[in-house]
Amino acid sequence: MNFLQLNDNQLIKQANLINGQWLTSNNSITVYNPATTQTLGEIPLIDEQTLENAIGKAQESFISYSKSTSYDKSLWLLKWYELVLAHADDLAKILTQEQGKPLAEAKGEILYAASFIQWFGEQIKSDHGLTLADPISGKSFATHKHPVGVAALITPWNFPAAMITRKAAAALAAGCTVIIKPSELTPFTAIALAELAQRAGFPVGAINLLTGDGAMIGKKLCQDPRVKKLSFTGSTQIGKLLFEQSASNIKRLSLELGGNAPFIIFNDANLDAAISALMQSKFRNNGQTCVAANRIYVDEQLKQPLLAKLIEQLAQLSCGNGLTEAVQLGPMINTTAVAKVETLVSEAIAKGAQCLYQADTKQLGANYYPVTLLTDVTPEMAIANHEIFGPVIAIQWFNDETQVIAQANASEAGLAAYFFSDNIHRCQRIANALEFGMVGINSGMVSHAISPFGGIKHSGIGREGGHNGLAEYQYIKAHCYAQLE
Ligand code: NAP
Numbered sequence: 001m002n003f004l005q006l007n008d009n010q011l012i013k014q015a016n017l018i019n020g021q022w023l024t025s026n027n028s029i030t031v032y033n034p035a036t037t038q039t040l041g042e043i044p045l046i047d048e049q050t051l052e053n054a055i056g057k058a059q060e061s062f063i064s065y066s067k068s069t070s071y072d073k074s075l076w077l078l079k080w081y082e083l084v085l086a087h088a089d090d091l092a093k094i095l096t097q098e099q100g101k102p103l104a105e106a107k108g109e110i111l112y113a114a115s116f117i118q119w120f121g122e123q124i125k126s127d128h129g130l131t132l133a134d135p136i137s138g139k140s141f142a143t144h145k146h147p148v149g150v151a152a153l154i155t156p157w158n159f160p161a162a163m164i165t166r167k168a169a170a171a172l173a174a175g176c177t178v179i180i181k182p183s184e185l186t187p188f189t190a191i192a193l194a195e196l197a198q199r200a201g202f203p204v205g206a207i208n209l210l211t212g213d214g215a216m217i218g219k220k221l222c223q224d225p226r227v228k229k230l231s232f233t234g235s236t237q238i239g240k241l242l243f244e245q246s247a248s249n250i251k252r253l254s255l256e257l258g259g260n261a262p263f264i265i266f267n268d269a270n271l272d273a274a275i276s277a278l279m280q281s282k283f284r285n286n287g288q289t290c291v292a293a294n295r296i297y298v299d300e301q302l303k304q305p306l307l308a309k310l311i312e313q314l315a316q317l318s319c320g321n322g323l324t325e326a327v328q329l330g331p332m333i334n335t336t337a338v339a340k341v342e343t344l345v346s347e348a349i350a351k352g353a354q355c356l357y358q359a360d361t362k363q364l365g366a367n368y369y370p371v372t373l374l375t376d377v378t379p380e381m382a383i384a385n386h387e388i389f390g391p392v393i394a395i396q397w398f399n400d401e402t403q404v405i406a407q408a409n410a411s412e413a414g415l416a417a418y419f420f421s422d423n424i425h426r427c428q429r430i431a432n433a434l435e436f437g438m439v440g441i442n443s444g445m446v447s448h449a450i451s452p453f454g455g456i457k458h459s460g461i462g463r464e465g466g467h468n469g470l471a472e473y474q475y476i477k478a479h480c481y482a483q484l485e
Helices: 048-065 068-088 088-099 103-126 162-176 187-199 214-223 238-251 273-288 298-312 337-351 403-407 424-433
Strands: 016-018 021-023 028-032 041-043 139-147 148-155 178-181 207-209 227-232 252-256 259-266 295-297 354-358 372-375 392-398 417-418 438-443 474-482
Touching: 016 048, 041 187, 048 178, 048 207, 048 392, 068 088, 068 103, 068 187, 068 259, 088 103, 088 187, 103 162, 139 162, 139 438, 148 162, 148 214, 162 178, 162 187, 178 214, 187 207, 214 227, 214 238, 227 238, 227 372, 238 252, 259 273, 259 403, 273 295, 273 298, 273 372, 273 392, 273 417, 295 298, 295 403, 298 354, 298 372, 298 392, 337 354, 337 372, 337 392, 392 403, 403 424, 417 424, 424 438
Parallel strands: 148 178, 148 227, 178 207, 227 252, 259 295, 259 417, 295 392, 372 392, 417 438
Antiparallel strands: 016 021, 016 207, 028 041, 139 474, 354 372
């Protein structure tokens, strides 16, 4: 419990925030540290009546919050941003303990999370509608932007800070009140962020945070007509369920779902740069990211040099408790996640994949999965068709550009894709041909607050961040003026 505090020695609350009040409940959920499996604390398991009340309060607060000026909203957001930066070290410790990622990486996530608060805090001051060219004599048209209403934000465990601020900062900037439902596996970073937002001076009821049974909360948020917007980041399976549950209300939806990113290394690539980017893309958060390199396609001419360099780098990775200095890979989130990776790897080996490297993490405990290198993977194997979500590099060899692009696109997922080539013509051709929401060209990272984040196909709908993020929480009203004599 020592680390679950901000630097003014206030312990992080183990409670829900509803209309400015921190509330506990009779029933609770235990939260564990995945690195040690020790208990970190308890969070409320709310009942339906509490959820009903929270939606009512968020709706009441919307009436006044939506009328705040853009300058006020900007001030609150930028104050929140400053407080997150001031508490970045404490937030990173909380995040590492509940999620597992190494401390330096957790700090990186906190800064990344803060960047969205800053971005939307600045953007809202210059956001505007349009005065349209007069199309008819005696009539003019203009557009005005309005907040959609109460916005529900459901977030996953793999980015406990950034997935919240990427949604909440945009929604609050637009003038929506929010109900945040973090993952029950990683609620304390969310609670700490909500506490800092309260200190930043947001009006009572603008920010609400609830914890409990995902299925019960999700269904109610979808079906309650007072909730005008649902933004969800998580698995494609739950995203589809929420889509169905929201149909009767025609609810505004943003869905940031799973990926299955191809990472293609052509024979004209800078091989060292490609390997370095692959290591970064694959091993961030121990492979547990939606944009992680998943299907790795390498030109077969590069087989020998690539394997020699890669195995050397894999052998240097250190795995352990993220609070220990120099650890680069933490635990997996839980044993279910470990079992899923184990199954994918065993099936691939049984079907002919070669395991050329596997680290040894047995002594670390049941939540750890060893860094693994598989080659000779083929498109029929399950490992090529599912998010691995673990520290496994699974290589498929290719010798034809057209064929590899067809293979890369032959997936229901359409979130991120990466490729490496030093040929500018090929770069333009491939970037256009890849059917994904984000493409890294000689880059293993595609995300920044200024750039729209999101996928196509079964990877979701909507965009977060960038110039598009705010619009997800606004509707446009067109005014038509007739000039009367
Ligand atoms: P998940 O199981 O879908 O859970 C995501 C959130 O939904 C959690 O808060 C979870 O709550 C909640 N939930 C669970 N069942 C629900 C239901 N029936 N109705 C409503 N909400 C429900 O996903 P995850 O395992 O946490 O996250 C990993 C997935 O997220 C991966 O597929 C990854 O690719 C995806 N992801 C996508 C992006 C993106 O931007 N596209 C970013 C990050 C992650 P509890 O945890 O409390 O059960």
